[in-house]
Structure formats: C-alpha cells, structure tokens
Amino acid sequence: MHPRLTTTRAEATVFTMVLTQGPVTRVEIARRSGLSSAAVTKAARPFIEAGYLEELEATERTAPGAGRPASPLTIRANREFFAGVKITDDELIGVITDLRAQPLVSAHRRLTTTSPEGVVEALAELVADLRSDDPAYDERCHWLGLAVSGDVDKALGLVRYSPFLGWRKVPLARLAGEATGLNVTVENDVRSLTVAEQWFGDGVGASSFALVTVGAGIGCGLVANDRVVAGSHGVAGEIGHIPVGGEEPECHCGGRGCVEAIAGTAPIVAAVRAATGDASLTIDAAIDVAHAGNTAAREVFARAGHAIGLGIAAMANLFGPERIIVTGDVQGLAAYDLFEEQINRSFTSQAFGAAADCRLLLRPRTFEQWARGAAAVAIQTLFSSQER
Incomplete structure (x- = not known):
C-alpha cells in the first residue's frame, strides 16, 4: 500500500496547479494561489525531492530587467x-x-x-x-x-x-x-x-461547470467553486431523475416521467420498436432507422432530446455553471445529431435569463476515457x- 503524499493544503494547491496548469513558475503559482513565494517553495520541495516535480531550464525573468530567470516547475509524468x-x-x-x-x-x-x-x-x-x-x-x-x-x-x-x-x-x-x-x-x-475533465480536460480553468452524459443512463457531474459536488449522501446532479414527462413512463428508480426513463438507451429502443413494429431492433439499428428518415423513429429521438434539454435547463437554472459539457459513450452520442436540435431548443426555452447563454460543448468519449x-x-x- 502507498500512503497519500500530501499533508497540507498548500502542498496540495501547489502540486495540483503544476499538474493541471504546468509548466509554471513559482512566481506564477504564488500569484494565482495567493500563497507567499516562501510558502510555494516550501510546498514544492518534498515533491521535487520525491521525484514528482522537476525544474525546467529557466526561460523567463520574474520581471523585466529584474532578478534571475525563473525556472518553471513541471510534472515528471512517469514517476x-x-x-x-x-x-x-x-x-x-x-x-x-x-x-x-x-x-x-x-x-x-x-x-x-x-x-x-x-x-x-x-x-x-x-x-x-x-x-x-x-x-x-x-x-x-x-x-x-x-x-x-x-x-x-x-x-x-x-x-x-x-x-x-x-x-x-x-x-x-x-x-x-x-x-x-x-x-x-x-x-x-x-x-x-x-x-478527469476538471483536472485534465475542458473543465480546466473553470471554477464551475457541469458534465452531462448521454447513454444507457442520463447522468450529470457538477463542479462548484473548484470542487466536485458529491452531495451529503453521495448523490448530486442526478438530472436523469428529474421528472419531465408527467406520470409516464415509469422509471427503474421508482419515480415516473424521469429524463432517463424517456432518453436512456433502453427506453429509446423500446419506443422505436413500438413505433416501427420491429421488435428485433437494437440501439444501433434504431439509430440507423432514424438516420434513414423514418418519421416515427425520429420523433422518438426528438422526444428524448426534449427531455434531456429540459433536464439540462433545470440544472442550469439551479446551478448556473460557466459551461456544460455534453458527452457519453460512443453509442449514445452516435445518435446525438438526432436530438441535438431539440436539446438546444428545449434548453433555450426553459433556461432562465442568462442561464440560456451557457455554452454547451459536445465531447464524445470512449469507454477508455x-x-x-x-x-x-x-x-x-x-x-x-x-x-x-
């Protein structure tokens, strides 16, 4: 077993900044974090000694014409x-x-x-x-x-x-x-x-953002004030279980009309099968049928997009993120073009005030991600x- 390496908030702050935003100089770390230069140097030292951080060759000065060149700190990624x-x-x-x-x-x-x-x-x-x-x-x-x-x-x-x-x-x-x-x-x-998005992806530099996932389920991760919101009972951001469909359909969670009960993979497949009369359709086949122009199948995906858009709007109204990243497994996002327009339309119509201006980013992700x-x-x- 390997113990945690940090014991102080300053150490965690310095290491995280170099990890997610580096290479970066001590002066810049102090400016961004509010720590003193001495505190930054003290916090970085154990990581340098343990081989997690290293100093690069000096490339810039702390100020024009003043002091010796600053040496940026960077991560030794293979440590x-x-x-x-x-x-x-x-x-x-x-x-x-x-x-x-x-x-x-x-x-x-x-x-x-x-x-x-x-x-x-x-x-x-x-x-x-x-x-x-x-x-x-x-x-x-x-x-x-x-x-x-x-x-x-x-x-x-x-x-x-x-x-x-x-x-x-x-x-x-x-x-x-x-x-x-x-x-x-x-x-x-x-x-x-x-x-992963907060530390290494599209969430870097944003103090608040939301990640919405589309696939077998409809999920949502939240970051507020630079921290992932876990909820006091381990549950937060469950937009998949916001009721948007009235009393129907029934959801596996026990509720009714949930976003996930309308826009999850299984409900979409069931609805396309019912609409087309083909009980053998898989999700891939359902997507193909809709892409081929089947009106009934396309209406199923439009309804799913409407449900997702309402769920995202409710989350944006309550939370007010800087940006919203929409992602999911490859299969789920293969259908994204089928409900993208409806997602945007329903989100815009339901989002309150400036929340409607929140930027939506589409980012397909494989299961390896x-x-x-x-x-x-x-x-x-x-x-x-x-x-x-």
Whole structure:
C-alpha cells in the first residue's frame, strides 16, 4: 500500500496547479494561489525531492530587467502510474495512466457474471495483465480507481446501489483492495469523468461547470467553486431523475416521467420498436432507422432530446455553471445529431435569463476515457490535502 503524499493544503494547491496548469513558475503559482513565494517553495520541495516535480531550464525573468530567470516547475509524468477501470454490466475496461492521466495501455475483459465476487475476480486478472505490460507499471503502480454507475459512497468505498449491475451495499474498495493489493478508490462513473475533465480536460480553468452524459443512463457531474459536488449522501446532479414527462413512463428508480426513463438507451429502443413494429431492433439499428428518415423513429429521438434539454435547463437554472459539457459513450452520442436540435431548443426555452447563454460543448468519449476518469480520481485522492 502507498500512503497519500500530501499533508497540507498548500502542498496540495501547489502540486495540483503544476499538474493541471504546468509548466509554471513559482512566481506564477504564488500569484494565482495567493500563497507567499516562501510558502510555494516550501510546498514544492518534498515533491521535487520525491521525484514528482522537476525544474525546467529557466526561460523567463520574474520581471523585466529584474532578478534571475525563473525556472518553471513541471510534472515528471512517469514517476507514478495509476490503474483505472470502468465497470459495466457486461464488460471491464481498464487503463494504465501516467500522472497526467494519459492512458498508456488499455484492455477489455468480458464479464460472465455480475456477482460482486465474479466481477472482482475478473477485475484482479485484468489489472494484473495491465501491470504486466511494462515492469515500470508493476513497480510504480500502487493505486487503482474504479468507476461504477449508480449510488457510490467514495469515502466508504461502498456501492450503495447500482441498477445496471444489480448491486446493493457492495464494499467494492475493500474487496478489490484484497484481490489486487492496491490502494483502491471507488467513485460514481459520471463523477469520475467529471474529475478527469476538471483536472485534465475542458473543465480546466473553470471554477464551475457541469458534465452531462448521454447513454444507457442520463447522468450529470457538477463542479462548484473548484470542487466536485458529491452531495451529503453521495448523490448530486442526478438530472436523469428529474421528472419531465408527467406520470409516464415509469422509471427503474421508482419515480415516473424521469429524463432517463424517456432518453436512456433502453427506453429509446423500446419506443422505436413500438413505433416501427420491429421488435428485433437494437440501439444501433434504431439509430440507423432514424438516420434513414423514418418519421416515427425520429420523433422518438426528438422526444428524448426534449427531455434531456429540459433536464439540462433545470440544472442550469439551479446551478448556473460557466459551461456544460455534453458527452457519453460512443453509442449514445452516435445518435446525438438526432436530438441535438431539440436539446438546444428545449434548453433555450426553459433556461432562465442568462442561464440560456451557457455554452454547451459536445465531447464524445470512449469507454477508455471513462476508465481514465477512474484513474484521475485515484490521482486526485493521492495528492489531495488531508487537512479538514
């Protein structure tokens, strides 16, 4: 096991800034963070000594004509490696990343069971295979991040409820840690992807933003005041369960008219099957039928877009993010053009005032990127402040 490396808020601030915005000089770190130059130097020293940070050759002066050239600090990305795994109901997708959460190797493993014991056994085999790809991975990979859909308590490493896996109260961090010998973080998959966007993606530099995911479910991750919003009970940003369809249809959560019950993959497939009379259609076939111009199928996707747009508008009205990133798995976003217009129209009509001006960014993501998000959570956990 590998302990956390930071003990102070200043250390966490300095390291995070270099990691997400570097290379950057100590002077610039002090200016952006409000720390004194001495505090920045003190905070950076243990990371330099441990080999996580290094000084580049001086490229600029602290001020025109004054002082010696400043030496930017940068990350030694290969100092530590991280494993990340996205768990679906039929597959594990795993990656090894460097300190910047850049995937270096990836692998998929089909699941023959969704029992916690069976998934953990397959998980341990997958992680062992990934680490064996390079001796450095085996030597310097001490953390494993897991991303799971549903209600997850990150602090306890507990999957309270995952509808797609059929899990309730599964102590996944403990089970995976025992099976792999690694430090394990477990997080909701959407929040994991949000962390990756916050530290290494389109969320860098934004103190508040939202990430909306479209696919089997409709999820939403929130960042406010530079922090991912987890909710006091581990639930936050669940726009998929905002009721927008009245009393119908029934949702797996027990509610009615939820965004996810209208715009999730399974409801879309069921609605296109009913509209076309073809009970054999898959989601790929449903998308193809709609792309071919079938009016009934296109109306199903338009209704889904309307539901998503209303959900995003409700979130924007309540939260007021600087930007909204719309993403999802490749399959979900393959249909994006079918409901993009309706999403924008419904969002604009329902968003209040200036919230309607919030920029929507479309960013397709493969499942490897979701696994990268799991690794990003592990990186964040390792280098976060232990101060309360």
